[in-house]
Amino acid sequence: MSERNCGECTLCCKLMGVPELKKPAAKWCASCDQGKGCSIYEERPQSCRNFQCFWLMDENFPDEFRPDRIHALAAFNDVKDSCVLHVDPAKPRAMGSPEVQALTDALLKVYSKVFFLCGKESAMMQR
Numbered sequence: 001m002s003e004r005n006c007g008e009c010t011l012c013c014k015l016m017g018v019p020e021l022k023k024p025a026a027k028w029c030a031s032c033d034q035g036k037g038c039s040i041y042e043e044r045p046q047s048c049r050n051f052q053c054f055w056l057m058d059e060n061f062p063d064e065f066r067p068d069r070i071h072a073l074a075a076f077n078d079v080k081d082s083c084v085l086h087v088d089p090a091k092p093r094a095m096g097s098p099e100v101q102a103l104t105d106a107l108l109k110v111y112s113k114v115f116f117l118c119g120k121e122s123a124m125m126q127r
């Protein structure tokens with residue numbers, strides 16, 4: 001079990017959709033105190049309670065890959081044997097950064113496909 005905590009990262013509160021709040025992906029949640037945390041933490045929806053990005057779950061991902069530092073987060077996907085890299089559409093150049101490339105390479109060692117979502121843009125890489 002990871003001992004990590006999110007620290008100053010709140011990127012999933014922007015990049016992930018929250019159905020209970022009808023919050024779309026890639027838009028900040030109105031309840032997010034950016035860089036600090038959730039202002040309705042005790043009452044946050046179940047999907048927020050359930051969500052953990054890979055960086056939070058797995059200490060093997062280097063500290064410098066924390067999502068707010070690389071403007072991207074990796075998470076499980078519904079499609080078998082794949083994961084999703086959500087990239088902040090405000091930082092589209094993050095897609096080509098050495099950190100995101102290294103993360104993609106690491107993910108492709110575990111999953112046969114990595115999907116990329118960056119606002120309305122999407123792409124896929126496979127082994």
Ligand code: SF4
Pocket residue numbers: 005006009010011012013051052053054055056066067068073
């Ligand atoms: S993206 Fe990951 S590290 Fe950042 S706040 Fe969400 S769960 Fe925590």
Ligand code: SF4
Pocket residue numbers: 012013014018029030031032033037038039040041044045048
């Ligand atoms: S309700 Fe809280 S945890 Fe959920 S997206 Fe909004 S700020 Fe983040």
